[in-house]
Amino acid sequence: MNFKQELFTQCENFVNKRLQTVEEIITSNQKGLQSETKNSAGDKHETGRAMLQLEIEKASQQLAGITQMKEILNRVDVSKTSKNAHLGSIIFTNKANYFLAISAGKLTASGKHFFAISVSSPIGKLLLGKVENDEVTFNEQRIKIEQV
Structure with missing residues (x-):
């Protein structure tokens, strides 16, 4: 297995693990919301419901981010090679090695270390389109x- 395929698979696993965690949080909070309805009354009840509702909304936002990451990974072509850094490129530098995909x-x-970064991250934007021997600050x- 080559570097790119290995890194891509790890990114897929990262997204799938996050998806599973967020789905578990949403399910748990929805169950909590249902039991709050049955068990409580008064101000304490309203506070508990509001807190659970906020947690569900936060998890839903994370879910949207995960969906976006999946869409980005779907656009990565691990077989594509280019002299210019693009989505799916592996970039070796004198400081660190990068995989342009998702954060x-x-x-x-x-046995080599890489930072999986998004093309929309500050360093990702700098590296995008660069070629061997280019320098960025x-x-x-x-x-x-x-090397790209």
């Missing part, structure tokens, strides 16, 4: 692109 944090593939550090 999934630090990943390891074949991020957080007052010069970063040289060694």
